[in-house]
Amino acid sequence: MIRVLVVDDEELVRSGLRLILEAAGDVVVVGEARDGGAAVAEVRRLRPEVVLMDVRMPGVDGLTAAAQILSLPDPPKLVMLTTFDLDEYVHEALRLGAVGFLLKDTPPRELAAAVRTVAGGQAMLSPSVTKRLLASYATRAPSRAEVARRRLAGLTGREEDVIRALARGLSNAEIGRELRLTEATVKTHVSRVLAKLGLANRVQAAIMVHDADLG
Missing domain, CATH: 3.40.50.2300 (Response regulator)
Incomplete structure (x- = not known):
């Protein structure tokens, strides 16, 4: 329960x-x-x-x-x-x-x-409502966008693909199908991305992508 x-x-x-x-x-x-x-x-x-x-x-x-x-x-x-x-x-x-x-x-x-x-x-992360929320109310100050872009610049190309898909509200299985990766590999990438960026969860990762205007 x-x-x-x-x-x-x-x-x-x-x-x-x-x-x-x-x-x-x-x-x-x-x-x-x-x-x-x-x-x-x-x-x-x-x-x-x-x-x-x-x-x-x-x-x-x-x-x-x-x-x-x-x-x-x-x-x-x-x-x-x-x-x-x-x-x-x-x-x-x-x-x-x-x-x-x-x-x-x-x-x-x-x-x-x-x-x-x-x-x-x-x-x-609803692909419709949550993205609308983040896009509507995320602060777009240049300093915040620059900080977000600098932090994301440390990701590999594949990790950036994964976090962009994550920010669109896709599940691990959906990301795997889109990027032609196994679900286990996607899970590993997500864990590695969160650790690299010092984030607690997928929602915070999505916010960072939107702050950087990469969503």
Whole structure:
């Protein structure tokens, strides 16, 4: 069973998410929290595998809580809940190390699938919505672009091919088919790229590609 903590200031939203997730059969909601401060405390107490957390909440907001949760030893996979008009906040959450985001109107089946995806160690990089998010709200300051390009310049040609494909939201299997590599070889390349760039996950790698205008 995948252990999930749900964080939202609206009780109705929390209850709805619990019903949807626990209907999946392989997910259990181990706790709920109404603000970021309570979320941090519950993560310490319950040790969930996945946290679904709203961005905008009274008291301690989602971004502040995200920074605290992701600084804990062996932190859970963090997914932000949002509406599209808050995407700029989600972009910052991804920079902090969150593995993705969900719109609050995500269909129930997709919600459960997303939880399984992140629990399995994969980032949530939707080829459509996430790319639109990154392209719309990534800061395009020349200094940031230059830094990103310098860091990416240390990659081999094949590693650059892999990270470009990764930034488009492709899975390891899809990257392998596109580049004619085995899935195991792609996984090795991805691990090596993340280590070279000092990044925590695939989402941060995708952000760097977009910052460098290479996506």
